[in-house]
Amino acid sequence: MKRMLSGLLAFVLAVPPLLGSVQRSDANTIACGQVYTVGRGDTLSGISLRSYGSLLYQPIYTANVDTIGTNPDRIQVGQRLTIPCLTPTTAAADQIAPVEGQLIFTFNKASAPPFIINSGIVDKYLAEIAEVTDGRVTFVDPDVMNRDHAAQLGLVTSGQVDGAYVLNSHLAASHPLLQLPMEPMFGGSAEQTAVSLWRLHARYFAETNYFDDAKLLGFISSPAAHIWRDGAVPVTADEGIADKNQYEVPYFSGLDTRGPAKMRAEVAAWAANYGAQNDEPPTFFLAHGAAIALGIWDETSSVEVMEVDNGLYTPTFSVVLSNEAWAKISPADQEAILQVSGEALANRSAAWDAFDNSFRSRMLDLGLVFEKAGKPLLNDLFLSSLDDLKVWSASAERLGIPANEALKFYLTNLHSLKDRLIYRAPEVDVEQHPFVTGDL
Secondary structure, three states: OHHHHHHHHHHHOOOOOOHHHOOOOOOOOOOOOOEEEOOOOOOHHHHHHHHHOOOOOHHHHHHOHHHHOOOOOOOOOOOEEEOOOOOOOOOOHHHOOOOOOOEEEEEEOOOOOOOHHHHHHHHHHHHHHHHHOOOOEEEEOOOOOOOOHHHHHHHHHOOOOOEEEEEHHHHOOOOHHHHHHHOOOOOOOHHHHHHHHHHHHHHHHOOOOOOOOOEEEEEEEOOOOEEEEEOOOOOOOOOOHHHOOOOOOOHHHOOOOOOHHHHHHHHHHHHHHHHHHOOOOOOEEEOHHHHHHOOOOOOOOOEEEEEOOOOOOOOEEEEEEOHHHHHHOOHHHHHHHHHOOHHHHHHOOHHHHHHHHHHHHHHHHOOOOEEEOOHHHHHHHHHHOHHHHHHHHHHHHHOOOOHHHHHHHHHHHHHHOHHHOOOOOOOOOHHHOHHHHOOO
C-alpha cells in the first residue's frame, strides 16, 4: 500500500526554494496593470514582492494560470504575465486628513493583503461603506496589522482596532451557534453558505444577545472542503470518512499568511512521515485552490477528489465593528451601512467561489479525476454530524430559539441557493439530494 503514496510524495517532496531565497526582490518596482516578461531568476513570490510589497502571489497566479500551469513555482523565462491591480487601501490612519464630520476607523485584516478575502471582498466592502456615507465613514489599516486569526474579536472588543473579520471556528466556545457550517453537509459554495448563515441570523439569532460584544455587520464564507486521496483507495460510504481528515491544513494561519511555498514544505515533511508509518495514503479535506497551492495535486499525481457539494466543512467569518465605534456613527449613516452589509456582504463571497473555481477549471483541463458524492455517502456524512447538532440545538434552545425550526430553515435556504454552486456537474440530480427527499 505504501506504493500508493508515490504520486503524492513524488510531488510534495520536490519542494521549491523557500520564500527566503526569493531573487531579484530588490529590482525595480513592477507597476500593476501591465504585462511583465519573466526574466532569469524570477519567481512569482519575487514578482509579487515588487508589485505589491508582499510575497503572496495568488492574484498574479490566478490571473495567469493558463500561462503558468498547475505549479506556480515553475514559471519560464519569456513568459508574459499580466499583473492585476488590487483595490488600494490606506496604510495608516494618520495618512488621511479628516474633514469635519468624518469618522476614520481602523480595520484589521488577519489575512495577507493579496489574499482573496481582502482583495476580492473586504477591501471592496469597506470602499462601498465610504461611498454610501459620502466619505463620512472611512476605514484604514492599523499601524501594525495583527495576523493572528484567533485574536481578532479580542482586538475589537478591547478597543485595539475598530473592526475586523473573525474566523468563526475560533469562536466555538463563545459563539457555538456560528459553527453550523463546520458540520458535514451544512455548507456549500462560499456565497450559498454566507447567505444562508446570514438569513439564519436575521430570522432567529438577531433577537438574542448571542453576539452583543460587538456589532455584527455580516458573514463571509470560503468555499467548502472536499475529499482528496490517492485514487487507488476510493472513498466509500461505510468508512467513516468524516473523521479521516488526517492533515488539518492551517489554511487561515499558514497558507494565506506564511505563503504556499512554506506550507508545501510542511506538507511534504508531514507526508513523508505519514508514508513511513502507514499503509494507506492520507486523506485531505480541502478546497480546490488549497489542494493545488499545497501541492496535494498536480497533473502527474495519482490524487483524486470526491466532491461533496455541501462540503465536509465550510469556514465562515464574522465581520464586526466595536460597539463604541458603531455608536459614533449617525443613524442615517448606520442605515446606509446596513444596506450594504448583511446579505449584500454575504453575496460578495461569490468572489471566493470564482477564485476557487478558476483553480478547479484548470485542474479539470489538466486531467483531474473527480467524482460527485452519491446518496449513500451524503447520508453517512449527514448522520456523522448528529451528535454535534444535538449540542448546537441545546445552545439554541437556551437562548429561546426553536432549534429544529431554525435548522430546517437553514437547510431549506441552503437548498434554495443550490444554483450558487457554480461548479455543480449537470449530471447530478439535485432532486435526489437527501435534503429534498427527506431520506436522512
